[in-house]
Amino acid sequence: MTMVASSAIADTTNPDWARIRADFPLLTREVQGKPLIYLDSANTGQKPASVIESVDDFYRHHNANVSRAVHTLGTEATDAYEGARNKLAGFLRVRADELVLCSGTTFALNLVAYSWALPRLQPGDSILVSRMEHHANIVPWQLVAERTGGRIKVAELMPDGSLDLPALYAAMTSEVKLLALAHVSNVLGTVNPVREICREARRRGIVTVVDGSQAAPHRSLDVASIGCDFYAITGHKMCGPTGTGALWARREHLQAMPPFIGGGEMIREVSFEGTVFNDAPHKFEAGTPNIAGFIGLGAAVDYLQGVGMDHIEARESALLAHATEELQKIEGLRIFGNAPEKAAVISFLIEGAHSHDLATLLDLEGVAIRSGQHCAHPLLQSLGVAATCRASLAFYNTHDEIERFVVALRKSRSLLA
CATH class of the missing domain: 3.90.1150.10 (Aspartate Aminotransferase, domain 1)
Structure with a gap:
């Protein structure tokens, strides 16, 4: 390409x-x-010319669906799409086979809510969130809590807009099964010490979900070293096209989680007696993806790393x-x-x-x-x-x-x- x-x-x-x-x-x-x-x-975020031109180039010269054809265009499209996954994995410093490509952070958090939390939460369990969260990191947990008999606990803030860490750690009680937290607040700009927080949560057996929407465009990331279980990003905030993003998850979670949406491309074999799902991350990527968008996101990653x-x-x-x-x-x-x-x-x-x-x-x-x-x-x-x-x-x-x-x-x- x-x-x-x-x-x-x-x-x-x-x-x-x-x-x-x-x-x-x-x-x-x-x-x-x-x-x-x-x-x-x-x-x-605004888009550099290289991102715009990469999307245009795909539609002008390479447009085909991914993973479904052996012809030249199909191979080119698949190589470019998977190449974007590899670029994004390098940007986040994670394994490509632990990176689910999706429409953005909202979808990614809902994927965790319905594929990880819904099958596991029991009546009386709690999900801990902070006061500064975006609705995308509140509403999915409320919906899951309503369906499982769980509840939402809220960690409060200090007057300067930073997290009250002693209160947060005190709230990590035995009934808390999941902590959902923004890396960077979209309103206050607060940068949370997610590595320290995830370490404390892990000591207590609490699974952690980090919303990285406002972090990925602005700072160097080493997601694997943060110590979280899930990390979500949105492509359009990092100079990429809209409708792109990703969820990173520990391999053991991806293997244990059921698919969120069923359809094409997320299967290995289908019969009327049952279905064998594809390996992760592909089992979470049903249907035709935003191919051009992810190629543009790959170009955005190249651009950001170039700067x-x-x-x-x-x-x-x-x-x-x-x-x-x-x-x-x-x-x-x-x-x-x-x-x-x-x-x-x-x-x-x-x-x-x-x-x-x-x-x-x-x-x-x-x-x-x-x-x-x-x-x-x-x-x-x-x-x-x-x-x-x-x-x-x-x-x-x-x-x-x-x-x-x-x-x-x-x-x-x-x-x-």
């Missing part, structure tokens, strides 16, 4: 951030007659520090989440301004931020607010954009005063 080259990085020791930014076509457009300032990467995840984390840390410093100068502005270790996410409110009104006025200035509850209703309820604005940064943002964002924010605030 044609390899689409990226113009990204010539010097991996000192990335040219202006050149890297130029790899993202959408960032050159205007919105409302103003240059776009895209500050919504926690919602979805260097350590460079990305350092760049975003610098952007976060700059944005936080400037926002703190605005009278009446409150930032939610000030944990010592924090990703480049800033949720905020300005006194007297509704979040939706503020986001609408910022859009008129070409600034794209998120407003609302960010699929984290329980967290915002605990913060005592109905909604917040959220500016989320990525390595393709610039310090100049931060300055222009702050100017637009001050202008919007004055209009709402």
